[in-house]
Structures are given as C-alpha cells and as structure tokens.
Amino acid sequence: MVDVADRRPAPQQRADIAPAKRALPRWVITTISLCVFLLLWEIFGRRINPIFGSYPTAIFSASIELVRNGKLGAALIQSLQPFLLGYCLAIVVGVPLGLVLGRFRAVEAALGMFVTGGYAMPLVALVPLLILWFGLGFTVKAAVIFLMAIFPIVINTWLGVKSVPKALIDVGKSLVASDAVILRRIVLPATLPYIMAGIRLAVGRAVVGMVVAEFFTEISGLGGIIINAGNNFDTATMFVPIIVLMAIAVGLNHLIGWLERVIAPWQAEIAGRDQN
C-alpha cells in the first residue's frame, strides 16, 4: 500500500513547506550564549582569589589532570552505577503508580497524599535513617536517588492521566474495552508527553540525590571529588565534577527529548513544536 502522505501533504504540513524567514539555527544561538557566558566568567573569574572562585581555563587544566590520573573516570563509573539503578527503578515503579493513581478513585484517595507529601519530603534529613537500613555503600545511594527521582515521575504521570480527554475514554468504553485495556491502549499513550516531562524533571532531582548520597554516606564518586577538593581549597578541581554533572543532566535531557519524538511523534505535530 502506498502512503500518500508523502506525496500530498495535509494542510498542517503545508505551513512548514512554505518558505520561512531564515532564522538562526538553535544550535548557533546556544553556542553563542555558551561562549559569552564562558568569556565573562573567564574575565571576572581571574580577578578573584583562586580559593573563593575559579575560571574556565583553570577548571579545564584541572580537568585534564583529573582525566590523566584516572580519578575522573573512576569516579564517574562509581557515581553512574547507583544513579542508573535508582533512576531506572524510579521510572519502572513511578509510571505504573502514577497511572493507577490517576485512573482509580480509591487508589488516589488512599495513596495520593503520600505522594504529594513525599515530593516535599526533606530527604537529606532522612539520610541517617536510610544508612541504618541500607548501610553506607551502593544500596543506600541507589535508594536516595530512587526516592528523589520517583516523585516527579509519579506526580506528572498522575496529572497526565487526569488530563486525558474523557472523549477518548468514551471511545474505549463504546468499544466495550476492559479497564485494563483502556489503561494500556488509550490512557498510557495519551499520557506519554506528561510521563516524559516527569522523567526529564527527575534527571535533575536524581543528580542532586546522587551528590547528597555521596556527601553523607560513604564519600565516593563525583561527589567525593567535590568534597575532597573543597576541603583542600582546590576550587578549580571542585568545579570539574560539578560541570560534569550538569553536562550529564543536559545530555540526558536531550536524549529523553529525542526519545519522546521517536516514540510519540504525534505530540510534536499536534503541539506544532519546533522539531529541534
């Protein structure tokens, strides 16, 4: 069967084909913004006592040193293991929990408050308790990351389910679909954009959770480098893992955005969002 969509564009697509004004590509704007930021930081950073602040070139040479002696690579691997476990577990548990919370009144009434409360939980205060439960090593770090990441995922999924148009549920009902089928084949795909937003928000929280865990349990990984360098008043070295962490968060965000366009291409089309 030939897909005519390729040959005959629908009205919405025609707008894209019409010659648009030549705008600067997004990556150019992003690059300029980054360069200006680094330049200003370099200029003003150099005027400050190196204990109180640092600047890009100093941080860069510190990072070369950390890469050469292998500390950065080792710390990265040490940090990423509990990060990936905690974060993935948060997705695997959080998405179904959010779906059920949004779909079933009884579950929402029974568990809703724990989730909204849990989101505001001062997790740092609970770390000593978590250490008693899980020890000082890998497990407690994964647990802290999991607890930080799961709430935005659950809450976003939950709100997403709440905003699924009732009319789409009616489509399922009119075709005598069971609750489980409606949840899996109508509610889940309709909620996907919200789920992806939750997963994106969770990246930032998981990174914070990771560093908190490395500070307050057994000192290790990227958080460990931060704390050791800070204690030695080596500010430039301290900045290296901080920047690496931020870069990881930005990278993951882009990866998730790309994933969203692959598995939910209709959403970008409906919203008329920029494809970049």
Add this chain to the structure above:
Amino acid sequence: MGEVSLIDISKNFTLRVDGDVQNVQALDRLSFTVRDGEVVALIGPSGCGKTTALRIAMGLEAASSGRVTVDGTQIDGCGYDRGIVFQHAELLPWLTALKNVEFGLEMKGVRGATLRDTAVKYLTLVGLSDSLNRRPYQLSGGMQQRVGIARALAIDPKVLLMDEPFGALDAQTRETLQGELLQIHARTNKTILFVTHDLDEAVLLADRVVVMQNGRLHEIVDVPLPRPRGDLAMVRGSEAFAKTRYHIWQALHGGATVH
C-alpha cells in the same frame, strides 16, 4: 434486524452552582423507536437533552429510570450491537487511520488477516483507501470523521448512533458527507439514529424526525421524501422538503403545528 427503542427514559442530575444545589431534569419520560433500517434524526434546541438521549442509547451514560432495548433485548452498557460516531471523530492521535479502525475490531476480538481486510474494506467504503497510513493530524476534519464512521461501521453494529456527526465540519464538506451517509445507508441498510441541530440535515437524511423540547418528546414528524435520495440539491428544492422543513421549524419554535 436492528430496532432500537428508548422506553420511558428519564435522566436527572444535580448541579452545584455557587453553593446552591440545583436539580436538573435532562430527560423526562422520553420514548420512541427507530425501526429496522430506518434513519431517524433527533433534533431540538441546544440543551434539550438530545445528546444525553443518544449517549444513554449507546450505554455510555445510565438513565435515572427507563430502559433501552435493541431488538427487544434490554441493553446493559455498551455493546457491539451499537456503534457510535462522535461529533469530533475522537480518533486516537497516535494511531494511523487503518490502526484506528483496526482498534475497534481488535476490541471485538477480530484477529489475523480478517482484521486488516475488514478495516481496509470499511475505509474504502468511506473513500479513504488512499490514506490508510496517515495519522489523524495528517487528515482534514472531514477525513477524520470518515475514519470515525468507518470505525463504527467496521464492528458491524445493528444500529449506528451519531452525535452531531457533521456539526463540526464546514458547509461543503458537510454536504459531501451527508450524501455519502445516504449512500452508505442505501448499501448497508443500517438502522441509523443521529443527533443534529441542523434542520436541513434532519429533513434531508431522515425518514422520521424526533423533535425534542426541554427533555421531552415534542413531536415525531414523518419525512415524505422517497428513497433513494440521489441528488440532494434536487431534494432540497422539492416542495415536500420545504413543507416538512417548515413544519419542524414551527415545532421547534413552539408554535402551533401547520397541516
């Protein structure tokens, strides 16, 4: 067979307006029957309960009292003996036209080669054999509604229920689809009950028009136009059309009926 009856249907619900609880009676002992193979239009001013009546007939809403029967059997919720077409098509945006039609068939338990063949057959019936793999956002409003009609027809219901199916379309598309619906009816001889607020559409398509006022049955008007109604422009120009239209207009505006 495909005869659907609404028997003594009432529907009450409560509205909370600024702390006041108001009782609203959307439907008041509404009864009428759509005979096998017949096309019946349900018309009335906005808020008269016509969509509620259709949703109750589908089983999407429960009546406060009364019952709905299909071929004499009382309905219990939705069923494959009835298919519904919504006002805004309500296609699943992540599925192609073909998959949207297949979705309904899958729910009914159709599997294998029959699944695709049946879906293609009904999309061809509504003139979309060239657009099977488009997603809803790549289809015009009229094409989306065609997919909606194909989805409802594909499960082979006895009765087709339509909730202002052409109300959201532009005038030209509406006329085209009205003509197509008549052709589909001529070919399949399905029983059709449709809600509309468009007087012309009611007279043009229906054998009988049920006029509602404030949740009650006001009058049932026979449309003395012969079938098949091939050339709709000619039908519109006929005297019988004008007379029936005027009759219903009077009924809608609460005036004395003209004979």
